[in-house]
Amino acid sequence: MLNLREIHKPTTLTDALKLLQQPGTVALAGGTALHADARRSFAAAQDVQAVVDLSALGLTFIREAHGTISIGATTSLADLAESPILNALANGVIARAAHRSVSSVLRHQATIAGTLIAEPDGILAVALLALDARVTIKHQETRTFTLADFLAMRAELLPRSLVTEISVAFANPRAALHDVARTPSDKPIVCVCVAAQIENGTAHRVRIALGGVGDTALRASAAEQVLEGQTLNDAAIVQAGNVAAQGLSPHGEPSTALRTSFRGSAEYRKEMASVLTRRAVKELAG
Secondary structure, three states, X not given: OEEEEEEEOOOOHHHHHHHHOOOOEEEEOOOHHHHHOHXXXXXXXXXXEEEEEOOXXXXXXXXXXXXXXXXXXXXXXXXXXXXXXXXXXXXXXXXHHHHHHOOOOOOOOOEHHHHHHHOOOOHHHHHHHHOOOEEEXXXXXXXXXXXXXXXXXXXXXXXXXXXXXEEEEOOOOEEEEEEEOOOOOOOOOEEEEEEEEEEOOEEEEEEEXXXXXOOOOEEOHHHHHHHOOOEOOHHHXXXXXXXXXXXXXXXXXXXXXXXXXXXXXXXXXXXXHHHHHHHHHHHHHO
């Protein structure tokens, strides 16, 4: 429940972090998650009395330098979707995921960091996880985490720290992003992103990320091992799809346990994880 009394707009990270130490104070970037679904925010257990507007901190950018693409935390999903740099990276999966994350009405408002925090199992998290993205946060010191570690520890790291940027090494693998939804414009129920370096028909540095099958996006490590160093033929594709779904269970660990909701049963999600993995790998093979 929002019970706003103050809105702060600091111009330095130091001032922003000081403000965030105050009780009932949260960061405000795009604000879509804060207003639309307070139940999923880290302020769910208390009234939000003050917000810290991050728009004057210079965290809106997409830069390419020294083999790395860096994306500022407050960069909008519209900027991601339209970026020539991101559309040229890994078959444009980050740009496409940003486009699929929210409706066109909200795309100019929602930000990359806010979307990762509010939808840690969403399609944007999946695309970034498949590309080995890293997340930099600022508290008393600056620290960088793999996206997987950040998603797992986000409740501990936030809200009294700030995400400052997300980075992806410019290895530029091939990548394929597939999802299933109730309608073409609806949020994905299950999504899969597969990335790999293909050399002489053989797959290397294979990454398979799944979304909609756990609390956060997750890597299908066993399925990655099936494809690593292999030719992406029909037999390998089928095996990878089967293995990707094997570790998914309604009775698994809390972070990876399949769930049933009005959008899809646990059994449906498990089957779609297998089907979409096969589709994505087949696209890479093609």
